[in-house]
Amino acid sequence: MAKSIDVSDLNIYxxxxxxxxxxxxxxxxxxxxxxxxxxxxxxSTFLRSLNRMHEVIPGARVEGKVVVDGQSLxxxxxxxxxxxxxxxxxxxxxNPFPTMSIYDNVLAGKRLNAKKVKKSxxxxxxxxxxxxxxxxxxxxxxLDKPGMGLSGGQQQRLCIARAIAVEPEVLLMDEPCSALDxxxxxxxxxxxxxxxxxxxxxxxxxxxxxxxxxxxxxGFFNLKATGEPGHLVEFNPTKKMFTAxxxxxxxxxxxxxxx
Amino acid sequence: xxxTTTEPAEVSDTLSGGSQRGDRVFHGLAFAAGASIMVxxxxxxIFLAIRGAAGFSAATGLYQPxxxxxxxAAGLLFGTALVAVLAMIIAVPFAVGVALxxxxxxxxPLSTVIAYLIDLLAAVPSVVFGLWxxxxxGPALLPIQRWLNEHLGFIPFFAxxxxxTGRTVxxxxxxxxxxxxxxxxxxxxxxxxxxxxxxxxxxxxxGATRWEMIRYAVLPHSRSGIIAGTMLGLGRALGETxxxxxxxxxxxxxxxxxxxxxxxxxxxxSNIAQNFQGENIxxxxxxxxxxxxxxVFTFLVNFAARWVVIRSERKFQ
Ligand SMILES: Nc1ncnc2c1ncn2[C@@H]1O[C@H](COP(=O)(O)OP(=O)(O)O)[C@@H](O)[C@H]1O
Ligand SMILES: [Mg+2]
Numbered sequence: 391m392a393k394s395i396d397v398s399d400l401n402i403y404x405x406x407x408x409x410x411x412x413x414x415x416x417x418x419x420x421x422x423x424x425x426x427x428x429x430x431x432x433x434s435t436f437l438r439s440l441n442r443m444h445e446v447i448p449g450a451r452v453e454g455k456v457v458v459d460g461q462s463l464x465x466x467x468x469x470x471x472x473x474x475x476x477x478x479x480x481x482x483x484x485n486p487f488p489t490m491s492i493y494d495n496v497l498a499g500k501r502l503n504a505k506k507v508k509k510s511x512x513x514x515x516x517x518x519x520x521x522x523x524x525x526x527x528x529x530x531x532x533l534d535k536p537g538m539g540l541s542g543g544q545q546q547r548l549c550i551a552r553a554i555a556v557e558p559e560v561l562l563m564d565e566p567c568s569a570l571d572x573x574x575x576x577x578x579x580x581x582x583x584x585x586x587x588x589x590x591x592x593x594x595x596x597x598x599x600x601x602x603x604x605x606x607x608x609g610f611f612n613l614k615a616t617g618e619p620g621h622l623v624e625f626n627p628t629k630k631m632f633t634a635x636x637x638x639x640x641x642x643x644x645x646x647x648x649x
Numbered sequence: 650x651x652x653t654t655t656e657p658a659e660v661s662d663t664l665s666g667g668s669q670r671g672d673r674v675f676h677g678l679a680f681a682a683g684a685s686i687m688v689x690x691x692x693x694x695i696f697l698a699i700r701g702a703a704g705f706s707a708a709t710g711l712y713q714p715x716x717x718x719x720x721x722a723a724g725l726l727f728g729t730a731l732v733a734v735l736a737m738i739i740a741v742p743f744a745v746g747v748a749l750x751x752x753x754x755x756x757x758p759l760s761t762v763i764a765y766l767i768d769l770l771a772a773v774p775s776v777v778f779g780l781w782x783x784x785x786x787g788p789a790l791l792p793i794q795r796w797l798n799e800h801l802g803f804i805p806f807f808a809x810x811x812x813x814t815g816r817t818v819x820x821x822x823x824x825x826x827x828x829x830x831x832x833x834x835x836x837x838x839x840x841x842x843x844x845x846x847x848x849x850x851x852x853x854x855x856g857a858t859r860w861e862m863i864r865y866a867v868l869p870h871s872r873s874g875i876i877a878g879t880m881l882g883l884g885r886a887l888g889e890t891x892x893x894x895x896x897x898x899x900x901x902x903x904x905x906x907x908x909x910x911x912x913x914x915x916x917x918x919s920n921i922a923q924n925f926q927g928e929n930i931x932x933x934x935x936x937x938x939x940x941x942x943x944x945v946f947t948f949l950v951n952f953a954a955r956w957v958v959i960r961s962e963r964k965f966q
Contacts, residue, residue: 446853448757475856485851489869498865499855549851556855 392590393459393559394419395440400454401619402432402439404447409435411619413454415609422582422591424601424628427611427643432620433594434482434564436611440592441477441562442470458560475503478553480563484545486537486552493533495548496520499556515555523551524581543574550581554589561585563593567600579604598644602632610640697941704938711935714901718935722942724902728914729943732818732893733886735908736825741879744830748837753863764838771831779895782824787815787896794819794909805906812911816898819908824896825889829882836881840874841867873958880954887947890918899923917943 395417402410410432417423425433438444439452442463456463463473478499486495496516500507507515516533520526525547529540537548546566553561563582567575582591582604595601601608609625624637635641705718712721747767751760794811797819801807844867852865868875899915915923921936 441854443850443854446850471856471858473856474854479854481847481850481854483847485847487848487851487865487869489872498852502855502857502861552855 392419392588394590395560395592396455396457397440398455398457400436400439400452400456402435402444403449403451403453404435405449408619410439410611411621413622415622415625417590417592418607419459419590420586420588421606422586422593422604423607423609424605425592425594425609425611426596426598426601427620427623428613429596430620431611431613433611435620437562437564437592437594438479440560441479442473443479445470475499475556476558477560477562478556478558480546480549480553480561480566482565483569484542484549486540486545486548488536488538490537491534492520492529492537492540492548495537496551496555498552503556519551519555520548522554522585523547524577524584525551541574543570543577546570546574546578547581550578550585554585558589560590560592563591565594565596568596575600598632602628608632610635610637610643612639612643694941694944697937697944701934701937701939701941704935707931707935711929711932714903718938721902721935722917722939724904725915725917725920725939726942726946727904728818728899728902729887729916729918729946731914732821732825732897732916733883733889735818735822736829736886737879737883739822739826740829740833740882741875743826744833744837744878744882745875747830747834748841749863749867751834751838752841753859753867767831767834770827771835775828775889775891776895778824778828779892782820782892782896783816786824787820790820790823791815798909806908809907809910809912811909812898814898814911816896816913817909817911818897818913821893821897821913822908824892825886828889828892829885832885833878833882836878837871837875840871840878844870873961876954876958876961880951883950884947887950888918888943890922894919894922 397413397415397417400410400413401408413436425437427433435444440456440463444450444452452464454464458477462468486492487498490498493516496519497507497512500512500515517526517530520529525544528544529548532539537545540548546569550561550566567578570578579600582593585591593601593604605628607625608628608631610623610631611620612623613620624631624635624640626636630636631640632644635644707718709716712718715721715724747763751764755763794815794817797807798809798811848866848870849862852862857865893916897913897916897919898911899913899919901915902920903912903914905912905914917939921940925933925936927933
């Protein structure tokens with residue numbers, strides 16, 4: 391189910407503004423890849439270009455190639471809606487659908503894909519997804535209550551359950567813990583460890599300890615200079631990044647000397 | 650009815666003392682504006698109640714074709730509600746569709762132009778709509794009315810003998826629908842455009858098409874706004890006088906479900922406009938009493954709308 395991602399010479403624009411320039415990388419299947427870097431260097435922008443969410447912003451476009459297991463995502467014959475069904479996304483701020491119950495939130499994506507879902511199947515899927523997101527025991531008695539009634543950390547895990555309910559091949563997470571308290575954060579980090587066995591995970595984080603804890607590979611993004619586009623400075627196994635990075639700028643950023 | 654209390658806007662130059670006085674003045678003005686609306690409403694109500702009171706039990710001959718106030722007013726209220734509700738049934742899907750197109754499908758320049766044109770529609774005087782409905786739309790719709798009667802005549806709405814002039818409830822409802830379209834569209838457009846990006850992207854990231862995203866994010870977020878827009882439109886349709894007077898061939902208060910015949914129920918407003926010019930002072934009093942009925946009815950509709958809006962908002966908080 392999990393797939394690898396090959397990115398080559400990717401330039402990402404907002405209208406005429408080049409936000410991210412010349413990214414090359416390979417994200418391995420069944421691994422966790424983390425992106426770090428100062429804010430505004432294009433981590434979110436790059437992440438959103440991996441499931442064609444970038445282009446929902448008016449004027450936004452991409453040059454270059456993103457290949458998921460041999461299939462080029464930006465090929466004219468590829469339907470962006472189909473891409474997003476295979477590559478799920480969790481956002482910085484938890485965003486359960488406010489008018490839906492917990493149960494319906496989990497099923498939201500499945501109902502898009504399969505139209506009619508049998509009750510027994512639906513129940514099983516809701517339980518499996520909520521268990522997968524480590525949320526089942528906390529909400530199993532109030533599945534029909536609104537998702538908005540949960541705490542921030544629970545809402546974020548609900549969003550993860552919603553994303554994995556459609557069994558995507560890749561899961562993208564954009565600073566999924568930045569709005570959460572430490573306990574919820576650690577719950578989500580544990581979850582990322584477990585999900586790794588089934589999914590390819592790409593996570594943006596502003597927290598370097600988190601990148602060190604959860605990821606196998608790390609990419610460091612930076613701005614060449616203020617006003618210049620962001621770019622990928624270094625991409626290496628996390629162990630190497632945090633002990634002996636190839637690039638001086640990476641070392642400086644990681645050891646907290648700038649950024 | 651909007652009594653707004655104002656927060657102190659400026660804290661920074663409290664030293665000068667001037668801003669606090671400004672606050673007090675503004676607060677006073679806002680309060681006076683709010684209060685004057687209440688006074689005007691109360692004034693209208695009291696005027697209608699005092700001047701119309703005698704109309705509830707006037708001489709039986711004034712309530713043609715009935716003999717007392719209740720069936721007379723009920724017949725008029727029926728006509729009023731029938732035309733207005735039909736108009737909303739036609740207008741709301743249009744307004745929602747147009748507003749969705751403007752906010753979520755049309756490219757920006759096109760959507761600006763269309764929105765402007767629809768707003769212009771609101772500036773057309775209702776007598777012009779009436780004349781247009783009478784002279785242009787009515788004749789144009791005659792074949793459609795005949796077709797409905799011929800093929801769907803087994804449904805009571807379309808039964809009976811089709812009016813030769815086309816000045817029917819059917820035509821009046823369509824003209825009213827066009828007249829309320831701008832206000833209902835404007836409100837829908839406003840709320841659709843305010844859908845949080847967060848929820849739209851939640852749907853898109855799950856692989857929703859644009860229409861599915863609208864169903865998952867835009868419409869649930871906008872439900873109370875759609876209700877509010879519908880009720881404002883309904884309020885306008887209930888009270889519309891000139892256009893209905895011109896377009897509808899009314900034969901006084903009556904209860905009938907036939908939409909295509911020449912024997913149509915009058916509405917309260919058109920009935921007042923039609924008969925108030927006469928010499929008969931007693932009849933004028935009866936008409937004032939029906940005006941009171943319309944006033945109270947419109948008020949109740951608005952309260953019901955508010956209640957629905959508040960309830961649907963509270964449900965998910
Ligand atoms: N919707 C947008 N429209 C225009 N420019 C944007 C938009 N979103 C982000 N940008 C710009 O793209 C650059 C990268 O932003 P972003 O990807 O959000 O960075 P990061 O996630 O690393 O903080 C920034 O210069 C930002 O101002
Ligand atoms: Mg970001």
